[in-house]
Amino acid sequence: MTDALYQEYILDLYRHPRNKTMLKNFDFTRHEKNPLCSDEIDVFIKLDKAEKITELGWTGEGCAISTAATSLLTDYLKNKSKADISKLSTEKMLKILGLPKITPARIGCATLGLKAINNAIK
Amino acid sequence: MITKKIKQHFPIFRAHPNLAYLDSAATTQTPQVVIDAMNDYYAKYRSNVHRGLYDISITATEKYEAARKQMAKFLNSAPEEIIFNSGATFGLNALARSLSPRLSHRDNIVLTRMEHHANLVPWQEMSKHYGFEIRFIELDPTSYQLEPNSYNVIDENTKIVSLTQASNVLGAINPVAEIIKLAKQKSPKVYTIVDAAQAAAHLPIDVKKLDCDFLVLSGHKMYGPTGIGVLYGKKIMLEEHLEPFMFGGEMVSDVTYERATWNEVPYKFEAGTPPIAEAIGLSAAAEFITKIGMNTIVAHEKRLTDYALEKLTPLVNIIGPSTPSPSQRRGRGEVSRLGVISFTIPGAHPHDIGEIVNRAGVCVRVGHHCAMPLHKHLGLVGTARASAGVYTTKKDIDKLVSAIKEVKKIFG
Numbered sequence: 001m002t003d004a005l006y007q008e009y010i011l012d013l014y015r016h017p018r019n020k021t022m023l024k025n026f027d028f029t030r031h032e033k034n035p036l037c038s039d040e041i042d043v044f045i046k047l048d049k050a051e052k053i054t055e056l057g058w059t060g061e062g063c064a065i066s067t068a069a070t071s072l073l074t075d076y077l078k079n080k081s082k083a084d085i086s087k088l089s090t091e092k093m094l095k096i097l098g099l100p101k102i103t104p105a106r107i108g109c110a111t112l113g114l115k116a117i118n119n120a121i122k
Numbered sequence: 123m124i125t126k127k128i129k130q131h132f133p134i135f136r137a138h139p140n141l142a143y144l145d146s147a148a149t150t151q152t153p154q155v156v157i158d159a160m161n162d163y164y165a166k167y168r169s170n171v172h173r174g175l176y177d178i179s180i181t182a183t184e185k186y187e188a189a190r191k192q193m194a195k196f197l198n199s200a201p202e203e204i205i206f207n208s209g210a211t212f213g214l215n216a217l218a219r220s221l222s223p224r225l226s227h228r229d230n231i232v233l234t235r236m237e238h239h240a241n242l243v244p245w246q247e248m249s250k251h252y253g254f255e256i257r258f259i260e261l262d263p264t265s266y267q268l269e270p271n272s273y274n275v276i277d278e279n280t281k282i283v284s285l286t287q288a289s290n291v292l293g294a295i296n297p298v299a300e301i302i303k304l305a306k307q308k309s310p311k312v313y314t315i316v317d318a319a320q321a322a323a324h325l326p327i328d329v330k331k332l333d334c335d336f337l338v339l340s341g342h343k344m345y346g347p348t349g350i351g352v353l354y355g356k357k358i359m360l361e362e363h364l365e366p367f368m369f370g371g372e373m374v375s376d377v378t379y380e381r382a383t384w385n386e387v388p389y390k391f392e393a394g395t396p397p398i399a400e401a402i403g404l405s406a407a408a409e410f411i412t413k414i415g416m417n418t419i420v421a422h423e424k425r426l427t428d429y430a431l432e433k434l435t436p437l438v439n440i441i442g443p444s445t446p447s448p449s450q451r452r453g454r455g456e457v458s459r460l461g462v463i464s465f466t467i468p469g470a471h472p473h474d475i476g477e478i479v480n481r482a483g484v485c486v487r488v489g490h491h492c493a494m495p496l497h498k499h500l501g502l503v504g505t506a507r508a509s510a511g512v513y514t515t516k517k518d519i520d521k522l523v524s525a526i527k528e529v530k531k532i533f534g
Contacts, residue, residue: 003532005477006474006478006532006533011532011533015469036489038489038490038494038497038503038504039471039473039503039504040503061471061503062471063471063472063473063474064470064471064474064533065473065474066473067471105477106473106477109473
């Protein structure tokens with residue numbers, strides 16, 4: 001039986017997160033915290049002259065949901081523009097994560113990386 | 123002896139028959155007698171206290187003052203040493219605000235590494251204003267008990283020692299009376315404060331034996347309502363040392379447009395209309411505990427804690443004292459730890475543990491449990507925490523154990 005939440009790709013991303021690295025050169029960074037579970041995340045964003053995202057990295061300890069979400073989000077945003085970041089909604093984030101029906105208690109986990117990236121470019 | 127029939131006193135288990143409520147350290151469930159006591163106030167004699175001359179107001183005042191007496195009995199104090207407030211957080215903030223102006227940059231205060239945010243942050247804030255140093259009694263990282271070698275942070279310049287009776291994360295019980303005695307030897311004018319929020323429903327509390335100057339507790343962690351707590355202060359402390367921290371009606375004796383004088387204790391610390399229904403509810407909760415008997419509760423929770431530790435130790439990393447061997451056990455009726463068991467599972471984040479055990483109807487707390495510095499100190503992001511109450515059964519523990527096996531299956 002497959003678990004609706006802890007699907008194989010989620011667990012795989014949790015064990016092998018993507019883009020989980022600290023950038024040495026970056027234009028924006030942000031430290032964000034999920035007050036409910038005390039997860040912490042740092043994001044690093046590098047843009048080119050046209051404000052296109054060339055590199056994205058993140059560090060921190062999170063649950064399976066936040067780790068998978070940030071992994072997929074940072075993949076998604078590569079080569080997108082800075083303006084594309086502000087267009088992202090919670091719904092879009094859940095779509096990228098592939099878990100549109102996540103419980104309210106876990107939305108904070110799923111959007112921790114998004115919140116950090118959003119606040120980084122503000 | 124407590125049997126599973128005790129669940130019948132708690133309506134929550136009728137609403138959720140399969141609930142394995144293992145989060146009593148966060149808040150306990152409410153017995154029917156507490157709900158009835160509060161309903162009676164609202165339905166039969168609601169009125170303000172200490173004001174009306176009419177019958178129902180007299181009843182309300184009598185019940186409110188009877189609640190004070192009941193809490194005094196519960197803590198072995200005099201009734202006028204009991205101040206009702208909104209909870210332990212309020213009590214600690216009030217003490218920090220009221221006592222800190224007596225301190226300067228030459229002074230220090232002593233806490234422990236295992237304090238709840240409520241017994242840390244108010245002092246940090248006051249330290250910014252008054253410049254005193256905050257020192258910590260260290261934690262032995264293997265036994266998860268306070269390190270007696272570090273009691274020497276208390277010196278002649280220590281003006282306040284404020285410590286928790288039992289850790290809400292580790293379950294460790296602190297030798298509070300011993301530390302208070304030592305503090306008074308080293309610094310005779312020290313103010314001593316006990317945070318009994320976590321201990322109140324699980325250990326006997328005797329302020330005379332502790333010889334503390336102040337003690338705080340929260341009603342909602344001892345089967346009482348939310349929004350009520352007690353600040354105990356030795357009478358001489360309340361009369362001569364503690365300044366009022368809230369001003370308004372009820373706490374005054376004489377008021378002119380220019381100034382006011384204060385009412386007698388404890389009323390000078392209870393500005394405004396107090397939480398009347400909640401005080402009456404808390405009193406019913408204390409009576410509920412007393413009727414079962416604190417020694418019976420201690421024995422019941424010890425049995426469950428030993429059982430839980432035995433079942434959990436092979437499966438998880440326990441962050442707290444392990445079960446003591448028979449030779450290490452203290453005297454009769456004494457226990458070395460509370461039924462508060464925090465743990466981690468390698469490869470599974472606490473939040474994911476909480477999610478999966480919830481599917482089996484098991485309620486645990488996950489995260490830092492309002493003790494972020496302690497988790498960082500121990501190198502942990504967070505923990506999952508299971509905690510017991512009078513209604514906890516072995517079946518609840520078994521459910522947790524099988525849910526943890528499920529976590530390990532998913533994250534294995």
